[in-house]
Amino acid sequence: SITLKHGAHRLGKRTDKQMQTWRNYGLGQFIHWGVYAIPGGHWEGKYYPGAAEWIRSWKEMPKEAYDNLYKQFNPEKFNARGWAKQAKEMGAKYVIITTKHHDGFCLWPSKYTDYTIAKSPYKKDIIGQLVDAYDAEGIDVYLYFSIIDWNHPGYRSSLKTEADRKEYEDFKTFTRNQLVELLERYPSTKGLWFDGSWDKAWIEQAEFADELGRELREMIPGLIIGSRFRADENGNRHFDTNGDMMGDYEQGWERKIPETIEDIHGNDWDCVMTIPENQWGYHSDWKGHVKTSNELIEMLVKSVSLDGNFVLNFGPDGEGNIRPEETKLAAEIGAWMDVNKEVVYGCGYLDWKKQDWGYYTVNRETGKKYMVVFNMPVSGALRVKVPDNTRPDKAYLLEQPESDITIEEIHRNEYFVHYKPMTPVKKPFVIVIETTESDADEGHYQKAKT
Numbered sequence: 001s002i003t004l005k006h007g008a009h010r011l012g013k014r015t016d017k018q019m020q021t022w023r024n025y026g027l028g029q030f031i032h033w034g035v036y037a038i039p040g041g042h043w044e045g046k047y048y049p050g051a052a053e054w055i056r057s058w059k060e061m062p063k064e065a066y067d068n069l070y071k072q073f074n075p076e077k078f079n080a081r082g083w084a085k086q087a088k089e090m091g092a093k094y095v096i097i098t099t100k101h102h103d104g105f106c107l108w109p110s111k112y113t114d115y116t117i118a119k120s121p122y123k124k125d126i127i128g129q130l131v132d133a134y135d136a137e138g139i140d141v142y143l144y145f146s147i148i149d150w151n152h153p154g155y156r157s158s159l160k161t162e163a164d165r166k167e168y169e170d171f172k173t174f175t176r177n178q179l180v181e182l183l184e185r186y187p188s189t190k191g192l193w194f195d196g197s198w199d200k201a202w203i204e205q206a207e208f209a210d211e212l213g214r215e216l217r218e219m220i221p222g223l224i225i226g227s228r229f230r231a232d233e234n235g236n237r238h239f240d241t242n243g244d245m246m247g248d249y250e251q252g253w254e255r256k257i258p259e260t261i262e263d264i265h266g267n268d269w270d271c272v273m274t275i276p277e278n279q280w281g282y283h284s285d286w287k288g289h290v291k292t293s294n295e296l297i298e299m300l301v302k303s304v305s306l307d308g309n310f311v312l313n314f315g316p317d318g319e320g321n322i323r324p325e326e327t328k329l330a331a332e333i334g335a336w337m338d339v340n341k342e343v344v345y346g347c348g349y350l351d352w353k354k355q356d357w358g359y360y361t362v363n364r365e366t367g368k369k370y371m372v373v374f375n376m377p378v379s380g381a382l383r384v385k386v387p388d389n390t391r392p393d394k395a396y397l398l399e400q401p402e403s404d405i406t407i408e409e410i411h412r413n414e415y416f417v418h419y420k421p422m423t424p425v426k427k428p429f430v431i432v433i434e435t436t437e438s439d440a441d442e443g444h445y446q447k448a449k450t
């Protein structure tokens with residue numbers, strides 16, 4: 001590997017308490033809220049086919065009109081306590097809230113720009129109310145911050161001229177000032193979720209960004225920052241020139257989930273996911289597939305089974321309401337978590353061969369192993385392959401610990417867990433499997449000669 005000044009400053013996973021807490025969350029909530037919720041994906045009767053929070057970039061949306069929307073922003077229905085309560089009932093352990101998206105509108109009264117909630121009819125600090133409400137529910141708060149800021153005069157996506165560079169220096173100072181301001185105003189923040197860091201102009205700022213990251217981490221010891229924040233001095237993002245991850249967890253899994261444990265390269269990671277195909281901010285007319293709670297629970301469990309966190313996005317409307325579709329899904333996920341949360345919280349990857357019926361998770365403290373079943377085989381026989389020297393002794397339904405499910409040995413290190421539900425299975429369910437570590441008994445199985 002080569003020597004880098006602004007590459008990864010740590011190899012391997014962080015082992016401190018704050019990061020252990022982060023690793024054990026399992027389920028998080030993303031909130032995308034801002035002035036883009038007012039048009040909600042439409043403008044003068046026209047339907048915007050893109051992601052609602054990007055409507056300002058739509059050729060049909062006059063920039064002037066968008067940039068004046070904040071003068072109408074007065075979400076009277078906004079109730080931070082209600083949002084936090086709903087997230088608690090869903091089972092979210094952390095929340096990531098947009099403080100400022102690419103449009104540059106600040107949901108907190110920043111003193112570094114007038115384009116903030118303080119200058120809207122609503123006036124009050126939205127971030128402050130959300131931080132207090134989620135803290136009160138015991139849900140850890142993380143702040144989303146977009147480096148891209150279409151409102152700031154010094155913002156550039158690339159630096160072509162000396163004038164660009166001069167302007168961009170102001171933008172860099174502004175960016176730093178806002179981040180320091182956020183951590184000063186909201187010291188209970190556990191981490192920053194950066195977005196909009198792919199511009200060439202920002203990629204050239206390896207030294208500045210590295211120094212800024214150091215300064216922010218100094219302000220809140222243990223602060224957690226993902227791999228999307230900065231590039232190294234060779235313009236490499238997420239992974240530096242030596243292939244080492246920059247930041248505390250990988251932020252590459254946006255609307256996608258790794259397939260195998262090899263895909264995560266031994267790093268912590270989060271998957272951030274939308275309920276429709278690709279809407280983060282509020283769009284009043286979702287098109288295409290809207291995910292069901294079964295799909296979202298499977299994504300959650302799949303993420304946990306591969307040592308990641310799953311963060312589900314909510315896009316409140318211009319009035320401050322969480323829309324009915326999201327409320328319904330939050331309740332369905334919460335009902336499932338009420339019964340099955342122990343397969344998510346504090347759990348991670350079990351190195352048993354993945355089977356078709358679903359996913360294994362294991363509690364990192366207790367070693368308790370779970371089979372989370374999504375696909376019941378017609379035979380009722382759930383195949384389980386165990387490592388050498390491991391023997392499954394007992395299996396029972398998490399919901400009925402007295403249930404005793406038959407385990408049949410069918411081959412060396414291979415078993416059928418026989419379970420035929422009495423009633424049709426409508427939601428994923430969990431079988432706890434207990435094992436004994438036994439010495440290798442050769443057993444009577446013969447390998448085929450081929």
Ligand SMILES: Cc1ccc([C@@H]2N[C@@H](C)[C@@H](O)[C@H]2O)cc1
Nearest residue numbers: 032051053054195196254272280
């Ligand atoms: C191409 C693209 C740019 C920005 C995004 C932003 N990242 C998500 C977390 C949302 O904030 C979305 O606007 C998504 C796709």
